[in-house]
Amino acid sequence: MKRIAAIGCMLALFSAGTAAQNPEQVPPERIKQGADIYAQNCSGCHGAHMADPQGAFDLRQFPPDQKSRFVNSVTKGKNGMPPWGDLFKPEDIDALWAYVVAGEKP
């Protein structure tokens, strides 16, 4: 059991440390999960499908090699955005990141 936890941790660390996401390696279901979390919780400010960010950060411009910055901002809050760390599990934030990096397909 401990070994599984350790592997899990390593995987999480590896994934957090990965510079950029290769869309081909991200399961579409994770992107879909991120899109759903986004639609419910984030679209009010960042705009439906990230297409209408209005006054919030334009997530289409988020550098795809700065995952830790994304995770940090979502977890702890940034500028007008409140912290989400106690509501979203790490895998939720991972899914959100997958969605942001994959972007919206026209």
Add this chain to the structure above:
Amino acid sequence: MMKRIALATTFFFLATTLAFSQTLDELKNDGKNTDNVLTYGMGYHQHRFSTLKRINKQTVKRLVPVWNVSLNSSYGEQAQPLVYDGVIYVTDAEYTVAIDIDTGKQIWRTPVDWDPATPRVVCCGVSNKGPAIYNGKVFRGTLDAFVVALDMKTGKQIWKQKVAEWKDGYSITGAPLVANGVLITGISGAEFGIRGFLDGWDPDTGKHLWRRYTIPAPGEKGNETWPAGDAYLRGGGSTWVTGSYDPDLDLVYWGVGNAGPWNPGGRAGDNLYTASVLALKPQTGEMVWYYQLVPNEMFDLDASWEWILADINVEGAKRKVMMHFSRGGFLYVLDRTNGKLLSAKPFEKVNWATHVDMATGRPVESDMAQKVRAGEQIELWPGQWGAKNWPHAAFNPDTGLLYANTMHASRLIRFVPVEYKPGQRYAGLENLPAPRPPNEPIAHVDAIDPMTATHKWRAPILDIPHYAAVIATAGGLLFTGKETGEFIALDINTGKTLWQFQTGSGINAQPITFTHKGRQYVVVQSGLGGVNVVRMGEQLKNVPRGGSVWAFALMPE
């Protein structure tokens, strides 16, 4: 000697108590003594009208700032200050502040503490719309859904009560109301799956007196307008803007917000009492009558903001009415003794309904509404921002006209599935910008006749809708503000801007006017915030943040 000291002490105590203890009579007569502003809306009727005329069309060019006090907050200022006995009481999301009118010096400042994650359950900007004052205390709501009483003299907390759990989507941004000796508070959160309510409190002790849910439970009258199951527990019906009060009828009129989720697919029925106005007895919370503006509401069509009480001529007879600019674009006039509909004409472009049926009181849904119910995307007029939003309108009893900041914009909307999760958004609406013809106004300042909804004049706005309340004065002026920081005075007869002053941040708050030692003052909070900042982000991103209070008076000749 002892007697003299005792007498002096008693006298001092009485003087102190009297100075800080305004009464129910004073609240009822707010506006008659122009030295005070004791109620939200500058009178229980919420006219936002002052009889003062020293600052007028001729003299307004001499209007200058006399002091400015920083509020040490960057969340945004939306409040209406109150004034009593030479002191101004101001709130925002982070502080309650008392300021001496003579000097502009801060007398006390009491912070409000809340979990930094609370804004997750605030749909439309972290803010507070103001305090209530009564009998030596200042009352306010907090973002994390508490109600607090402070000592007017010192700012020290006297009592604090939890209203609801913010992690379940509840918050408070509105100002409380004291009516017939009861402190009444509303609640926000209809975008987060709440079940709305109003609470009555003993202002002296904080004892909870009553709760009136805006959505009836199974077994209660009105619950049959909800599907079986727990939809009613998440049905919205927030009460986020302060109600008005008629002391003669002893009725409080409080608007109820939208239904939840916005997507109506899972809540067939009229969904009482969402998108309604309730007439309540303040001492018990008993509902005397209700009027639902939009049965099975689905476009965030709040009936929340000001219901303005006045006695006006209707078909040749004086009627006790209440007036409301609905978000959906109709100007409602009701008989406030019984809730009977007297008029509901459009004051802006509307495409979700063809008209309001005067016999049933119900809006008649258009083809557009049917299409969106069927799952199609439509261009909705007015868009989800509304034909008007909370920035309050004024009523001038001398002209019989209403004055309002209105909006003229559409949105592309489509319903999408949504699942209830505690503390998360519960809307189910895809909301996108619609193409705008160039040079078409996005908003107006309007002067409108209540019964016909015709415009006496319109002052078009091409860039950013105003998000500040309007006040009117017998000096022939309207005061309001711009999100880019200009505090402005308009000619009440034409809408022409006669005067403006650039404050340090955006104005999305509520001006007041009053007298102090014979001099007329106009006071407004400046500090960009609220929902418009999100909506008009591109245009507002470089407007500096930072809350402050500005006081203006005439420069001596």
